[in-house]
Amino acid sequence: MTTRRIGTVLALGALTMSAGTFQIAAADETHNFSANVGVVSNYLFRGLTQTDDGPAIQGGLDYEHSSGFYAGTWLSNVDFGDGVEYNVDFDEKTFDVVETSNSPGYELDGYLGFSKAINDDLSFDVNAIYYAYPDGRDLDYAEIGGSSTWKWLTLGLAYTVYGQADDAPGVPSGEALYVEGDWYYYAGLEFALPYDFGLGIRGGYYDFDYNDGGNDYGHWGVTVSREAGDFGTFSLNYDQVGRDTYDDDPQFWVGWLKEF
Incomplete structure (x- = not known):
């Protein structure tokens, strides 16, 4: 089960598949453990590449309780490229270029979160996530968020409650300045198609x-995805940013995901 991490990426056009879980039943409680591994030709997060338009190998471990509580961890290589560093004044909300810096490698x-179905058509999810770059400098940040799904429509938001860049003299370019007070709003549509194909719009x-x-x-x-049984799920994806401050060229990428 990869609700939180895959739920985030799903709004961006990733792929999911449930190939099986390891369950422990105790009284009326069930504990599910699962793992996942994936490969993408370009790791895009909220429309922006995290690998300098290069490929990524990704994977995670997840736990889910029958009550709806879940927790997990997820890992991917990243490459923000060599770039400028900013001297940030958060009181004035301005920044100046000061020097070059290197990207973290992963x-x-x-x-963790809580997810529950109210009925066959309506469900909700509340969660918290910490994004860490252990070999980077002052890039970590944390969010709380929530979403609601009705049939094929998902609406959600996330709020940044902590960012190391709040107290940092600068952060590398190629990575947005995630600081306390940021908001992210998203919506997604998911449809099942014939022959085990799926369509996602986000x-x-x-x-x-x-x-x-x-x-x-x-x-x-x-995203157009195709489940292939024991071989996992494959996808063809298109992403576009609507502002030329960033790379606003169309991005096409392919992905594969398998859950155990």
């Missing part, structure tokens, strides 16, 4: 607390 996330908007909206952006995308 991202390690930890998350969009999101990032409202940053710094730079007076100068770096806010919207994005959208489409």
Whole structure:
């Protein structure tokens, strides 16, 4: 079960598959443990590449309780490229270029949440996630969020409650300045198609607390996926950012995911 991490990526056009879980039953309680591994030709998060348009190998471990509580961790390589570093004044919400810096090599996330179905058509999810870059500098941040799903429509939001960049003299370019007070809004549509195909349509908007909206952006995308039994799930994806402050060229990428 990969509700939190895959739920986040799903709004961006990733793929999911349930190949099986390891269960422990005690009285009326059930504990589910699962693992997942995936490969993507470009790791895009909320419309922006996290691997300098290169491939990524990803994987995670998840726990789910029958009550709806879940927790997990997820790992991926990243590459924000060599770039400028910013001297940030969060009181004035401005920044100046000061020097070059190097990218971290990997991202390690930890998350927990509670997910519940109200009826056959309506469900909700509340969660918290910490994004860590252990070999990077002042890039970690944490969010709380929630979403609601009705049939094929999901609406959600996330709020940044902590960011190491709040107290940092600068952060590398290629990685947005995630600081306390940022909001991210997203929506997704998911449809089952014949022959085990799936269609996902998504969009999101990032409202940053710094730079007076100068770096806010919207994005959208489409995914066509195909479940292949024991071979996992394959997908073809399109993503687009709607602001030329970032790379606004169309992004096409492929992915594969298998859950154990």
